């Protein structure tokens with residue numbers, strides 16, 4: 001049996017990585033809800049966030065906080081370009097949804113190749129945002145970066161919730177998600193809303209990538225694993241509210257990291273995929289899908 | 296065409312098809328300012344197709360002028376911006392939003408202060424007091440009649456110049472249907488142009504000044520309602 005200390009440590013690790021999955025999951029949900037598109041290029045935004053931040057920091061000497069902001073804006077712009085040049089032309093021609101989804105997969109591979117050619121295939125990382133640490137509680141070590149992930153994650157989910165419920169644009173996005181034709185009939189420009197959705201979810205992916213790079217690393221190929229885990233988290237959360245996405249991510253992160261303690265590192269993906277199958281088979285609307293409808 | 300400037304909306308040779316099925320043959324119709332026009336026709340006549348073609352929810356050929364301006368190239372949301380607002384078949388509510396949020400979204404394209412929003416809300420609540428009682432209820436949990444009131448109320452929040460409705464009485468108890476249609480009549484008395492699609496509803500005929508009979512994708516007749524004396528007359532057009 002693993003000790004209490006081991007279990008607590010892996011709990012901390014699991015929550016940390018789970019919050020990252022949660023942010024990626026919210027990105028999946030924002031686009032899916034506004035359009036029915038599962039954007040498989042979501043993981044690539046995570047990769048770009050870390051890569052851009054690293055480049056700005058090391059090649060241009062820009063302080064990390066500013067690098068983080070610029071990187072997020074740049075990645076959001078990439079999201080907008082993907083929407084305008086790939087998604088929208090297909091959307092207008094009424095392309096079948098699966099064709100659009102395949103196109104997002106192609107976009108992921110394409111961007112990865114561009115990154116190899118321009119920034120190289122070398123993994124890279126940068127220091128934690130706050131030097132020092134980790135914070136020791138008994139034998140459990142909590143890296144300072146954990147608090148950044150927690151703080152930024154909570155702040156973003158709060159801000160997004162306000163955005164979707166209180167602002168005109170946020171409400172319009174939800175309207176597009178629920179009935180696109182009715183939204184258009186009220187004067188809501190649906191295609192423009194989809195651009196907003198892509199910018200928002202690319203930005204969210206970038207933040208996830210920027211936050212996780214110091215505790216792990218970033219490289220052109222991290223998009224796929226992060227994309228898959230974010231996708232599983234989105235399914236657990238039922239592609240619902242930002243809070244549901246974040247909770248889905250944390251659940252997945254904790255299950256993964258406890259599984260490593262119990263069964264060893266090799267079981268991490270087996271457990272995630274088993275969780276995915278169980279959720280798909282028994283809770284097809286996500287763990288909170290049923291609850292939210294009644295609220 | 297000089298006639299078009301006297302029309303609120305004029306549709307000329309509008310046609311639409313699904314694949315190679317021509318659901319709407321080239322059709323022309325118009326609504327004068329302040330006019331109440333009803334389109335009648337049996338199931339599958341192409342009524343919904345016609346309205347979806349006018350609002351460009353489906354691709355369609357033909358010319359549309361609104362207030363004398365050619366708007367043929369505009370998209371659904373641009374037409375809404377101009378004041379062409381449709382209550383679609385099946386109501387098109389945002390089911391997971393409250394009554395309040397649905398109504399607020401009705402006024403999406405209108406800028407204005409919270410005071411303007413409240414003024415518009417009050418106007419809708421005067422017409423449909425039941426919506427005020429249910430302001431925070433999720434729209435999908437309301438009764439059919441309440442949902443239809445919300446759909447009409449939401450459209451009114453947009454301050455339409457032309458209100459288009461696709462079978463608002465469908466599936467409602469006669470009393471509720473009458474309540475909603477009478478409200479439309481009252482709005483028309485205030486000068487609102489209305490284009491209403493119905494299948495039966497004698498009241499829709501009483502309220503309207505003019506009626507088009509649609510059958511198998513084309514207009515079979517256009518006549519002032521006072522010329523329709525009995526249902527027998529209508530049946531003749533349906534099946535001719």
Ligand SMILES: Nc1ncnc2c1ncn2[C@@H]1O[C@H](COP(=O)(O)OP(=O)(O)OP(=O)(O)O)[C@@H](O)[C@H]1O
Pocket residue numbers: 313316318336337338339340341342343344345494
């Ligand atoms: N999406 C579609 N794809 C193919 N055919 C369609 C589609 N929508 C409608 N049709 C066909 O077009 C014709 C006209 O349909 P439409 O819905 O416009 O009729 P309607 O007059 O509104 O009927 P109802 O009174 O039942 O609502 C019908 O024959 C219908 O089967």
Ligand SMILES: [Mg+2]
Pocket residue numbers: 342343344384461462
């Ligand atoms: Mg119909």
